[in-house]
Amino acid sequence: MIKRDFYLERVIRSMWNGEIKVITGIRRCGKSVLLFELFYEYLLSHGVQENEIIKIELDQRRFYQYRNPITLCDYVESIVRKHTDQSFFLFIDEVQMTTKVVDKDNGGIEVTIYDMLNELKAYKNLDVYVTGSNSKGLSSDIATEFRGRATQIHVYPLSFAEYFSYVGGDERRVLDAYMLYGGMPRTLSIEDEKDKKNYLASLYGELYIRDIVERNRIEREDILNDILDFLASQISSLTNPTNMANALASMRKEKVNPTLIANYVQHTIDSFLIHMVRRYDVKGKTYFNYPNKYYYTDIGLRNARLNYRQYDPGHIMENIIYNELLRRGYSVDVGVVSDRTGKQNVQKEIDFVVNDGDKRIYIQSAFRMETEEKASSELKSLLLTKDFFKKVVVRMDIPHQFYDDDGIFHCNLMDFLLGRSELF
Structure with missing residues (x-):
């Protein structure tokens, strides 16, 4: 058990x-x-x-x-x-x-x-x-x-801490398996990798899609499936119903109504299969209507949806961090800050603005920061906030946690997921 x-x-x-x-x-x-x-x-x-x-x-x-x-x-x-x-x-x-x-x-x-x-x-x-x-x-x-x-x-699918407490062994090898198969509890009792994949694919197609179609009386199941494919391939990317409609129209060679797309996306959210995250203007303290980000409730289901063809560890890591923040009960938004360079005003993104009551932290997900250019890009948006809230970078390429000269806390993903790093 x-x-x-x-x-x-x-x-x-x-x-x-x-x-x-x-x-x-x-x-x-x-x-x-x-x-x-x-x-x-x-x-x-x-x-x-x-x-x-x-x-x-x-x-x-x-x-x-x-x-x-x-x-x-x-x-x-x-x-x-x-x-x-x-x-x-x-x-x-x-x-x-x-x-x-x-x-x-x-x-x-x-x-x-x-x-x-x-x-x-x-x-x-x-x-x-x-x-x-x-x-x-x-x-x-x-x-x-x-x-x-x-x-x-x-209740969410198994967190990595729950998953690891049951599996045990080498932390990195277990994390690799978790990033591939996710945290649906039944997968832990299935030993064969092919059987795991078949189970997740069956769960997706025969249970979740059937539920959505029957409960909401979906007439265009083909479009619903295209939406789910699109969202699976675009986790952690910004999009909106109009963009999705245009992409599907180009692929299908037919006109696709953005309102229909918005309704179908909402059905996937109502079924707890997909999460939508709104963008928040950190300085202006207002929300944007569009575009938004979408994440899968379970990364294994997302990978199964794409038949394991699009394995992007950076985006998968970001999805897992988002799920973990939700599981801990935090309110999570995507942050936006302005970067004025001369006459230009460029919007920079903070992956997660995390609120716990009157407390806040900013979190960037960075799979690797192997170059100065990459590090500068990841950290700049955090520095642009110019406030005193804690700023965190969750990474896969460091052996231990530390604070840099700008006061930004660098945390290893494993320490974050296993609760070995205090956020607040």
Whole structure:
């Protein structure tokens, strides 16, 4: 069993807090294991009885009837009302599979799972936990749907630290494997490399794309696939729907509507497959509308999408750093600073502007800085901020961390991923 202590501790801290616990994340990233195995075993080890844990797995045939939220609510209420002297835990897996229904007994109003969960939350002897793999299915505004009474815990594929704690061995060799196959938990139980690749390709095509197509009633699956190919090949690069539409139109020899592209991209974001990062003007303190950057939630899925043909360690490293920053709970933007040279005003990019409450750091991802020219290019944007926030360069070509003469902190990627370097 792979330990997910980072998430398990968050779930434990949220017990009986009066809110619905909503555990989100891409499918097959470990949400169900976290709730139905790790947290379940924790409860049993702390005196909770098996019959005090109500488990409903909506992707299993024997639970299909509970995709009707009224049926689900009636079933749970029949237990907690009957045993008011007991405390119960309710686990619902893949809650986005529920449907909207009409409540004929109450004036024919439309009822959703949110209505039923808010009703169940009122029971003092019931603590509710749900998992979901789609922000649209759960609602992109969980706080609104649950009337401000929900605790969201987002689960990511395995971080490198989690991956390495299970695999062990030589750190660099394990990192190489992680940069190729990513952190989907199932890959760790597959030994053959070809089988790993087949699993990731199957997961992508038969699960994620099918989910996106069916949930959003996609009519142009061919264009959706082209978008996913484009985003996979362009991780860490700036783009927008118009640029994507033009690129696809040129390739396909047909007109492609940018609005259609924007909608399809949003569907991939809602499914937690892709992340979009906005650009932030560090000096002007405003956001740009376009272009944005896009990263894959799991780098192994990205590599599988391209059939491992486009292996760019610099861009892959940047994607992994971004995912790690999100996992740690930081708010992350792409930074923009102006460089005035004579009459010209050139925009320079900072890979990540990282905020933690009122604290901030700037991070550049630099696979190698083997020449003075390369070093100057990577560091200049950090120096242009002209402020006192900590500035960090994460690199692959240094054996240990150090501060340079400009006060910039140079950190080895391995130290960063394994938590051996303090950012704040």
